[in-house]
Amino acid sequence: MTEVSRTDDSFHVFDTTLRDGAQREGINLTVNDKLAIARHLDDFGVGFIEGGWPGANPRDTEFFARAAAELDLEHAQLVAFGATRRAGGRAADDPQLVALVTSGAPVVTLVAKAHDRHVELALRTTLDENLEMIRDSVTYLRAQGRRVFIDCEHFFDGYRANREYALAVVRAAHEAGADVVVLCDTNGGMLPAGVHEIVADVLARTGARLGIHAQDDTGCAVANTLAAVDAGATHVQCTANGYGERVGNANLFPVVGALEIKYGRRVLPEGRLAEMTRISHAVAELVNLAPSTHQPYVGYSAFAHKAGLHASAIKVDPDLYQHIDPELVGNTMRMLVSDMAGRASVELKGKELGYDLSTDRDLAGRVVAKVKEQENLGYTYESADASFELLLRDEVRGSRDRFYTLESWRTISEQGPNGFTGNEATVKLWAKGERRIATGEGNGPVNALDQALRTALEGIYPQLARFELVDYKVRILEGQHGTGSKTRVLIESTDGTSTWSTVGVADNVVAASWLALEDAYTYGLIRAGQQPTE
Numbered sequence: 001m002t003e004v005s006r007t008d009d010s011f012h013v014f015d016t017t018l019r020d021g022a023q024r025e026g027i028n029l030t031v032n033d034k035l036a037i038a039r040h041l042d043d044f045g046v047g048f049i050e051g052g053w054p055g056a057n058p059r060d061t062e063f064f065a066r067a068a069a070e071l072d073l074e075h076a077q078l079v080a081f082g083a084t085r086r087a088g089g090r091a092a093d094d095p096q097l098v099a100l101v102t103s104g105a106p107v108v109t110l111v112a113k114a115h116d117r118h119v120e121l122a123l124r125t126t127l128d129e130n131l132e133m134i135r136d137s138v139t140y141l142r143a144q145g146r147r148v149f150i151d152c153e154h155f156f157d158g159y160r161a162n163r164e165y166a167l168a169v170v171r172a173a174h175e176a177g178a179d180v181v182v183l184c185d186t187n188g189g190m191l192p193a194g195v196h197e198i199v200a201d202v203l204a205r206t207g208a209r210l211g212i213h214a215q216d217d218t219g220c221a222v223a224n225t226l227a228a229v230d231a232g233a234t235h236v237q238c239t240a241n242g243y244g245e246r247v248g249n250a251n252l253f254p255v256v257g258a259l260e261i262k263y264g265r266r267v268l269p270e271g272r273l274a275e276m277t278r279i280s281h282a283v284a285e286l287v288n289l290a291p292s293t294h295q296p297y298v299g300y301s302a303f304a305h306k307a308g309l310h311a312s313a314i315k316v317d318p319d320l321y322q323h324i325d326p327e328l329v330g331n332t333m334r335m336l337v338s339d340m341a342g343r344a345s346v347e348l349k350g351k352e353l354g355y356d357l358s359t360d361r362d363l364a365g366r367v368v369a370k371v372k373e374q375e376n377l378g379y380t381y382e383s384a385d386a387s388f389e390l391l392l393r394d395e396v397r398g399s400r401d402r403f404y405t406l407e408s409w410r411t412i413s414e415q416g417p418n419g420f421t422g423n424e425a426t427v428k429l430w431a432k433g434e435r436r437i438a439t440g441e442g443n444g445p446v447n448a449l450d451q452a453l454r455t456a457l458e459g460i461y462p463q464l465a466r467f468e469l470v471d472y473k474v475r476i477l478e479g480q481h482g483t484g485s486k487t488r489v490l491i492e493s494t495d496g497t498s499t500w501s502t503v504g505v506a507d508n509v510v511a512a513s514w515l516a517l518e519d520a521y522t523y524g525l526i527r528a529g530q531q532p533t534e
Contacts, residue, residue, distance in 0.1 A: 012180065012211065012235040013256060013267050014149075015041050016050040017283065018063075019081050020249055021239035027287050031063050035070060037286050041240065042076045044279045045272035046252070050079040050109060055099025064103040075269055079149070080105035084112050084137040087125035091140035101144045108141050110134075111151045114169040114184075115158030127165060131172045138176035148178045149235070151213060155183040156190050159198055167205055174208035180235045181208045185224060188217025188246070192227035199231035211235030214250045216242060221250035226258055240283040241292065253280050253329075257297040261324055277330035302326070303333040355392060367395050377505055378477045378486050384503035386493075386523040387516075393526075401532040403525050404431035404457065406518075411445040411510055425449040427456050432533050434460070446472070446513040453517060463528040464521070466495045474509055491516040495524060 018034050021027070029037070034051065041049050051067060052060030067078055080103040085094040100108050112134045113119045119130045134150065141148050150173040152158075152166070159166040170181045183199060195212070203210055212228035212235070214221040225236050236259075242251030253276050259265045260273050280298040284291040293300040303326040326333050350357040350367070357364040370391060371381060381388040394400050407428040414422050425448035426439050436459075440451025450469060458464045471492035489512040492501045500523055504515025526532075 010234065011259075011265065011267055012048060013046045013252075013259075014048040014050065014079070014211070014235060014237045015046045015076075015239065015252055016081075016213075016237055016249070017041065017239040017243060017252070019050045019052050020237075020245070021241075021243035022052075023245040024243045024248065026289065027243060029059075029287065031059055031066060033286050034059075034063050035066060037240070037283055038067065038071055038073075038076075038078075040279050040282050040286075042071075042073045043272075044275055045075045045268035047076060047267075048079050048107060049073070049076045050081050051105065053081045054103035054105075055082070055096055061099070061103075064105060068104045077107050078105045079107040079109055081109045081111070084110050084130075084133040085140075087123055087129050087133060091136040094137075097137060097140060100141065101146065105146075107147045107149065109149045109151055109182075110137055110141070110178075111153050112137075112169060112173065113154070113158075114152035114166050115154040116162045116165045118154055118158070131168060134169065134172045135176040138173060138178050142177045149180045149182060149211065150178040151182045151184050151237075153184050154186045156185050156194070156198060157187060159202075167202065170202055170206045170208050170210075174206060179209065180211045181206075182211035182213050182235060182237060183228070183233075184213040185215055185221075186213075188215030188221065190214070190224055191218060191220055192223045195224045196227040196231045199228045199233055203232045209234060211237060212250075213237040215244065215246065216248045216250065217246060219247075221248070222254045222258070225250040225255050229259070229263075241280055241289075241295065243287065243289075251295070253298050254296045257324075257329060261328060273328060274330045297324075297329045298331060303331055350392060355396065363395060367392055370395060378488050379503055379505050380488065380490075381503070383490055384501045384519075386500035387502045387519045390502075390519055390523055401522055401526060403461065403522060403530065403532055404429045407435070409449060409452070409514060411449055413445055423448040425452040427452040429456055431457060431460050436460075445510050446517075449510065449514060450517060453521065457521070461525055461528075461530060463495075463525060463530065467521070467524050468494050468496075469517075469520070470494050470499065472513075474512075477505075487512045489513045489516045491520050493520040493524060495527065498527075500524070500527070 017037060018029070022029050038049050038051065051063055054061045054064045064080060071078070080100045082096050082100045085091045085097055091097050113123055113130055116127055119125060119127055123130060138148050138150065152169055155166060173181045183202065199210060199212070210233045212225050212233045214224040225238070229236065236255055238252035238255050239249040240252050242248040256267060257276065259267050277298040281291045291300070296302060303322055322333065357367070390401065407430065409425065409427045411423065411425040416422060423442050423445050424439060425445060426437065428437050436456045438452045438456035440448045440455055442448035442451050454464055469491060473490040475488045477486045477488055486505060486507060487509045489504045489509065490501060492499055502516045502519035502523065504512040504519065506512040506515060
């Protein structure tokens with residue numbers, strides 16, 4: 001692996017989650033959110049964190065003011081974003097540029113027009129004046145002690161429309177003192193071969209240090225970024241989890257994963273790559289978007305195996321169906337048990353859960369048969385590990401673990417005179433030789449049922465006070481009966497330190513929910529160390 005010192009500046013990982021990533025539809029970051037994300041990105045070890053556009057809006061201005069007092073960055077430098085001076089003015093008098101200096105950020109990224117039509121139609125100025133705007137702005141910021149990167153907006157489209165002018169923009173920025181000239185695929189329409197060809201040509205014709213900023217409109221942002229690196233770019237601009245305008249930007253984590261693992265280029269501090277999955281999920285929580293389960297390297301399903309053929313091979317050698325060891329990026333391998341499962345899948349899943357099935361072929365065969373039977377009824381164990389473990393325990397023990405015996409349950413939903421709908425549930429059961437009847441109210445019949453079951457059992461099993469239902473999903477299974485079709489319910493529960501998922505299938509949503517709740521409570525009590533009593 002090629003070692004890259006954190007001080008020799010030979011390769012840049014530049015993150016723009018707080019600026020470009022925040023432009024994604026549905027993301028609305030507070031200043032506190034931005035500060036927290038910046039800390040995570042610094043912990044990951046990126047070299048530059050673009051914090052926003054100070055002076056353009058109060059939130060970004062406040063961010064830089066608070067960052068100066070509250071952020072103690074260990075690995076990254078903070079970057080302020082802005083634009084070149086206005087046409088016809090002087091950089092020293094431009095309030096935007098003054099705001100960039102005032103922000104205190106040691107590095108400034110300036111966006112500049114590189115497409116001749118954008119210069120004439122959007123800036124409404126001449127091509128020569130645009131070049132002067134770039135030179136004047138870079139010179140001014142350098143004189144103020146700032147390091148300057150230039151983002152050449154719409155560069156690839158501009159290169160194809162007027163190559164000589166696009167090259168003149170790069171030269172103007174480079175000769176004025178910009179440390180890096182970033183070629184931006186602003187519309188996201190490029191493909192890797194074209195990116196490689198153009199970056200190589202620009203590098204040969206200008207001698208400037210080049211970077212790449214790729215949008216993902218063709219689904220090629222990561223590939224385009226790596227193609228630019230192959231062509232000689234030494235600065236990559238990315239966002240965490242690929243957040244960004246429209247369909248997003250080059251995803252930081254696959255880019256860094258490829259550079260570190262596939263290219264053998266050290267771009268992070270020692271030991272930081274193993275934090276990648278954690279950082280990805282932490283940022284997702286802060287932007288209030290569910291982590292993408294199928295994201296490369298860091299997704300929950302990135303190293304999940306379902307097909308029986310895969311499982312048979314993985315049982316021999318995990319590398320046969322995995323491109324890397326998931327622990328390199330802080331992830332884990334998972335075996336999915338489904339109607340596609342064979343004996344190898346079940347044995348590997350059992351081993352993952354602490355059961356050695358390899359010496360009992362009859363037991364493994366019974367589990368496989370039971371899984372196929374249940375999934376034919378509508379169950380799925382891919383996302384319900386706890387229900388699968390209970391099924392496995394049933395086959396190992398020859399009976400079901402029970403902490404109570406159900407006598408009956410019922411729910412009532414009623415409409416009040418003012419339009420209010422009330423939901424009530426009653427549960428009757430036996431636990432430790434005692435008959436218990438409990439009633440619960442909730443904002444829906446399932447919530448009421450959960451409250452009633454909890455009330456009935458908490459006096460006997462105080463551990464239930466820590467249990468909480470944190471996610472609830474309902475799916476109507478395919479069929480010909482419309483509202484009479486079977487329903488599958490997935491429930492995710494937590495005890496405050498770990499989570500588990502359970503599944504129930506029945507002819508109606510309340511009955512399916514009850515089955516998933518029963519599994520959730522049973523599994524939680526087993527985890528808590530309780531011994532079954534019924």
